[in-house]
Amino acid sequence: MNHKEIRLKFEQASAFFATNQTRSYDFRRSCLEALERGIRSHEKGLYLALKKDLNKSEHEAFITEISLVYGELSYIKKRFRRWMRPKTVLPSIAQMPSSVRVHPEPYGVCLIMSPWNYPALLTLSPLIGAIAAGNVCLLKPSAYSPHTSSAIATIVRESLPEGVVFVVEGGRAENETLLDLPFDYTFFTGSPTVGRLVMEKASRHLTPVTLELGGRSPVIVDESADIEKTAKRLTFGKLTNAGQTCIAPNHVFVHRSVADQLVEELVQNFSRTFDSEEHYRKDYPRIVNRKHFDRLMQLIEGQEIAVGGQGDSERLQIEPTVLLNSSKDSPVMAEEIFGPILPVIPYDSLEDVIAEIKTEPKPLALYFFTKDKERAQRVIDEISYGGGCINDCLLHIASPYAPFGGVGNSGMGRYHGVDSFRTFSHFKTVLKKSWYFDVSLRYHPFTEKKTRQAKRIL
Secondary structure, eight states, rough: OOHHHHHHHHHHHHHHTTTTTGHHHHHHHHHHHHHHHHHHHHHHHHHHHHHHHHOOOOHHHHIIIIHHHHHHHHHHHHHHHHHSSOOOEEEOGGGOSSEEEEEEEEEEEEEEESSSSSSHHHHHHHHHHHHHTOOOOEEETTTSSHHHHHHHHHHHHHOTTTTTTTEOOHHHHHHHHTTSOOOEEEEEEEEHHHHHHHHHHHHHHTOOEEEEEEOOEEEOTTTTOOOHHHHHHHHHHHHHGGOOOSSOOOOOEEHHHHHHHHHHHHHHHHHTSSSSSHHHHHHHHSSSHHHHHHHHHHHHSSEEEOOOOOTTTTTTEEEEEEEOOTTTTTTTSSSSOOEEEEEEEEEEEEEEHHHHHHHHHOEEEEEEOOOOOOHHHHHHHHHHOSSSESOOOSSSSOOOOOOOOOOOEEOOBBTTTHHHHTEEEEEEEEEEEOSSSSOGGGGEEEEEEEEHHHHOOO
């Protein structure tokens, strides 16, 4: 899509928003229901697209993407009418007699830019919140997942009234064109590097942003943890989407007394993933492209490997890999891995681990495996991170009842459930003043008596 076509879509979306149709509950509800029907009717097509883009099995695609979209739709449809209602708040003494109400209203034309690793979930989930809040949108899925982008474009085109949502397919040129337009809100999911560019571009128009970024999400395993279950849950967290998950465990700090046991369990669990060649080819996700494949293989070079380490450049698959004794200065510890590689680092003191994590940029997620409640609370209280789990990983994002978002380098803003509605809404305060009484204290001339009264009352 060229520059003129994108600008035309933006103008069409702006014109549709100006009709005020999206401000009604009935219209928003009909759009959400139509979107759900479209997703359900094209569900098989989404599975096929995810298979082509990332070699995701239908099972993994459903549990990590499609089921979460349905859950978000169900939760929001049941509740957003209540969220739309103005809320009455108490007036202050200076405002009396009056009524004060807070009115949620849509921002207007929103830009939603989504990544390639969960291209269905991370496009449709924020879109649901934006529609519920009464906005119109331009969606920009990633060029690295073209089949899923095309499937979403078909769903939107066939399901929603023209003007409510437009899908812009393409790559860098389309991104640049979109970021130069004066959107009313921008929602971006991706890397911190690109997030900075998005924020810089948005600042030119004073456009508010939500940035869902990433980071090096650490794991801490202390000596009290159930090591067998810890390894099993870490395997799930690390190998989901072949590690191409913004909240995937990036590296593991494990107490030295249980380090060998954890490594042994991880080796067994990782080995099972590619024990069957048929399963490995059919159901194990591939790395998104050759550039990322080569980057990941370079991170493995020169490292001490406990299991895995091999890659297939034709299928773009990398064996689940556990690395031992990776130093702080090694390339694999210098960046977010975003692949099926898990460095395991022994530690002696939890205090040292906490101190080390606090010197790094704030991560999107943190996972602590322990049976000690006091230690768990200490980690929660002392380390700043977007969200996380005690004794599990990834699952903290799975509920529409709780918000998801980053902090610092891992992002700003939050969404899911009511927080999606709030993110895409401006809350407008309106005071309605009574005609029957006026407070003279605010009017000139200001006398000493008025000043004394003001200090006494206010």
